[in-house]
Amino acid sequence: MTKQNKITTSRRGFIATVGVATAGLTALTAGQSFGLLHGSNLFAPRTQRDSPQQVPVNRTAAAAAVADAANDPAWRLQVTAGATTLALSRADLGDLLQTSVTLPIACVEGWSVSAHWVGVRVRDLMALTGAPPQTRVRFTSLEPQGVYRVTEMGPEFVTNETTLVALRLNGETLSLDHGYPARLIAPNRPGVLQTKWLSSVEAIA
Ligand SMILES: Nc1nc2c(c(=O)[nH]1)N[C@H]1C(S)=C(S)[C@@H](COP(=O)(O)O)O[C@H]1N2
Ligand SMILES: [Mo]
Numbered sequence: 016m017t018k019q020n021k022i023t024t025s026r027r028g029f030i031a032t033v034g035v036a037t038a039g040l041t042a043l044t045a046g047q048s049f050g051l052l053h054g055s056n057l058f059a060p061r062t063q064r065d066s067p068q069q070v071p072v073n074r075t076a077a078a079a080a081v082a083d084a085a086n087d088p089a090w091r092l093q094v095t096a097g098a099t100t101l102a103l104s105r106a107d108l109g110d111l112l113q114t115s116v117t118l119p120i121a122c123v124e125g126w127s128v129s130a131h132w133v134g135v136r137v138r139d140l141m142a143l144t145g146a147p148p149q150t151r152v153r154f155t156s157l158e159p160q161g162v163y164r165v166t167e168m169g170p171e172f173v174t175n176e177t178t179l180v181a182l183r184l185n186g187e188t189l190s191l192d193h194g195y196p197a198r199l200i201a202p203n204r205p206g207v208l209q210t211k212w213l214s215s216v217e218a219i220a
Pocket of ligand 2: 073121122123124206207
């Protein structure tokens, strides 16, 4: 089954909308699935209704002990390829081309929630460092420890135009529990790989 996702990018008044086929999405979102209009869904679980930004929280910022580091104005996203490292503030990231996508968080615990994300394409970040587009990328969280602190993705995800370092969720700045200041969102990957509270994005061999 193929689903159409609408993607919008904008910078300096320029708006482009393209359709992207996301075959395979359905398989990953199998299980409990519900949309944003939770108020009209009597069967929406309590977790979603009471959740910040209408998306359940898997691991909170408090549990991950990241609140101080995440709120620190000195936070920078390290973007590295070879000898080049860029240190981008949240404002720097916001000045780059913003891409808007609708993608689910599909947790292996059995829930899946579609959400609207805005941020910077991973491939655009990589291009800033001069990394070749066909690269593998490692994402590391501010989280001092935890099984989901580090994730990697192959070039098929890196080149995908919906793979983002997300800054916004459902029309608001990403909440702390959802990964502020920046988190990964990519299509066709389980929730465990959608790394929150990013500290670095590195091109690896
Ligand atoms: N750094 C970090 N990122 C993480 C996790 C985590 O424990 N630490 N949990 C993952 C899991 S299992 C899921 S399902 C999603 C949930 O994202 P959410 O809490 O914003 O809904 O975040 C993922 N990203
Ligand atoms: Mo998860």
